[in-house]
Amino acid sequence: MRIKVALGTVLGVITLAWLAVMPAGTGMQPLVDAQGAATGCWQLRQQALYLTGLWSIGLMALALVLALRLPWLERPLGGLDQVYRLHKWAGIGAALAAIAHWGAKESSGWIKALWGRAGKPVHEAVLPWFTDARGFAKDLGEWAFYLLLALVAVTLLTRLLAYRPWRLLHRAMPLLFLALALHTLALMPLAFWAAPLGLLMGTLLATGSLAALWSLAGRVGRARSHAGRIHAVRALGDGGPQAPIEVVCALPAHWPGHCAGQFAFVRFDRAEGQHPFTIASAPGSLGTSEAGEPLLRLVIKPLGDYTRTLGQRLRVGQRVDIEGPYGRFDGRGRPDRLQVWVAGGVGVTPFLALLEARQPGAAPAQACAQPAHLHYCTRDATRDPLLARLRPLCAQAQPPVRLSVHDAALGQRLTPQALEDLGGPLDLWFCGPQGLGDALAAHSRGPRVWRMHRESFALR
Ligand SMILES: Cc1cc2nc3c(=O)[nH]c(=O)nc-3n(C[C@H](O)[C@H](O)[C@H](O)COP(=O)(O)OP(=O)(O)OC[C@H]3O[C@@H](n4cnc5c(N)ncnc54)[C@H](O)[C@@H]3O)c2cc1C
Structure with a gap:
């Protein structure tokens, strides 16, 4: 909802500012007049070219600002994972608007072929520095457009490219934005700059360009990065290839602290980068090290190429850079709603923190917490090392947390319909596999009033 509102607001404001500069009578005259001149067609094409171009660059500027991981954006959007979802949709919107912009440009050939050039408006005056740069700006825009489409396609078609090479390629986005900002500066009519639209686009282009330069300089999140070290590391359960590892990190005194349910970007290895x-x-649940450093725990499951061998490479004393904390997954909700928590596999990690915060003697941060019902979905309860920790944490939680285990090895699968029997409106907190999350999300839009809070484990 917030994502739709944010995108709608940006597009709406740009459209209103454009309406104020649109020539009176646009769209009112016939597309082709009695003399056969396609004046109306040409005029519509020109305005479509402007509007789609403005939408595209405006949404790209938004995507770049969102990529800066600004902490003050988390609150209105509901957490950094939601900031990234908006970033993704702004990127998709920018690509769709760019396709429409390209289509409007290409339509010139069809109009000429059908009715000729008669009625085609003359080129509008642009900012004086760019008067002779029209051809260059057009070519630059066209090449940047093709690259933008290719980058958006490999982002969405996740099978085409693994995460790591994709992340490297994605770093080219700020460069594309700078190219498209130059294209806009050089081709936007001079008359627009004197209107409120000029102020709006100038602000968007300047903010987006600053964000692009900040990203290219590698400064995103640097102010929130803290150098710590590994205090302890061990494999959980049977220590087999599927077993998660537990890493306890010691952080410097200037670590700002975190709230239960938050996450961080962690770098164990410079060459690999953050995860x-x-x-x-x-x-505070782990106390401090002998040197007085605050301790925190990570539970990492071998889900991919890097995490699969991580347990063998981590050593006590090794440096770890932790950027954060981020996120607003706090497991709380309105008192008139039932609190239902659903965890799948390693998606239980934020709930482990929330449960620890409910143990006797924990810091009193959960003052407005309510009783909750945790549904934990596991592949095989007999071999799950996290279940042994989960049971006593639930048994001693205050306010209480009821635990229901759904063991796939016994054919027990949680379905949205099972939650229906609870009755009453729900505050549903979900962290786990995409499929189950999507099924619950689809259901939460149905006839039952469920407010779904979802920690997305995918940032792509
Ligand atoms: C907010 C959040 C919290 C998470 N918490 C946990 C946790 O507590 N425990 C846990 O085991 N896992 C957690 N994950 C998932 C974890 O980040 C990925 O499993 C891990 O990064 C996979 O890396 P890989 O190189 O081994 O896998 P790959 O095979 O390279 O990638 C598998 C998938 O992991 C994701 N991924 C890979 N690298 C990154 C990266 N640098 N940044 C973002 N996503 C990446 C991508 O979606 C990718 O498709 C969390 C993810 C997010 C977004």
Whole structure:
């Protein structure tokens, strides 16, 4: 909902500002007049070219600002994972608007072929520095458009490219934005700059360009990065290839602290870069190291190429850079709603932190917490090392947390229909596999009033 509102607001404001500069009578005259001149067609094409171009660059500027991980954007949008969802949809919207912009440009050939050039408006005056740069700006825009489409396609078609090479390629986005900002500066009519639209686009282009330069300089999140070290590391359960590892990190005194349910970007290895992991301990629950450093826990499952061998490479004392904390997955809700938590596999990590925060003697941060019902979906309860920790945490939680285990090995699968029997409106907190999350989300839009809060484990 917030994503739709944010996108609608940006597009709406740009459209209103464009309406104020649109020539009176646009769209009112016939597309082709009695003399056979396609004046109306040409005029519509020109305005479509402007509007789609403005939408596209405006949404790209928004996507770049969102990629800066600004902490003050988390609150209105509901957490950094939601900021990234908006970033993704702004990128998709920018690509769709760019396709429409390209279509409007290409339509010139069809109009000429059908009715000729008669009625085609003359080129409008542009900013004086760019008077002779029309051809260059058009070519630059066209090439940047093709690259933009290719980058958006590999982002969405996740099978085409693994995460790591994709992340490297995605770093070219700020460069594309700068190219398209130059294209806009050089081709936007001079008359637009004197209107409120000029102020709006100038602000968007300047903000987007600053964000692009900030990203290219590698400064995103640097102010929130803290150098710590590994205090302890061990494999959980049978220590087999599927077993998660537990890493306890010691952080410097200037670590700002975290709230239960938050995550951080963690870098164990400079060459590999950062990975997001939930902080699977409540604030203060692990105390401090002998040197007085605050401790926090990560539980990492071998889900991919890097995490599969991580357990063998981590050593006590090794440096770890932790950027954060981020996120607003706090497991709370309105008192008139039932609190239902659903965890799948390693998606249980934020709930481990929330449960620790409910243990006797924990810091009193959960003042407005209510009783909750945790549904934990596991592949095989007999071999699940996290279940042994989960049971006592639920048994001692205050306010209480009821635990229901859904063991896939016994054919027990949680379905949205099962939650229907609970009755009453729900506050549903979900972290786990995409498929189950999508099924619950689809259901929460149905006839039952479910407010779904979802920690997305995918940032792409
Ligand atoms: C907010 C959040 C919290 C998470 N918390 C945990 C946790 O507590 N425990 C846990 O085991 N896993 C957690 N994950 C998932 C974890 O980040 C990925 O499993 C891990 O990064 C996979 O890396 P890989 O190179 O081994 O896998 P790959 O095979 O390279 O990638 C598998 C998938 O992991 C994701 N991924 C890979 N690298 C990154 C990256 N640098 N940044 C973002 N996503 C990436 C991509 O979606 C990719 O498709 C969390 C993810 C997010 C977004």
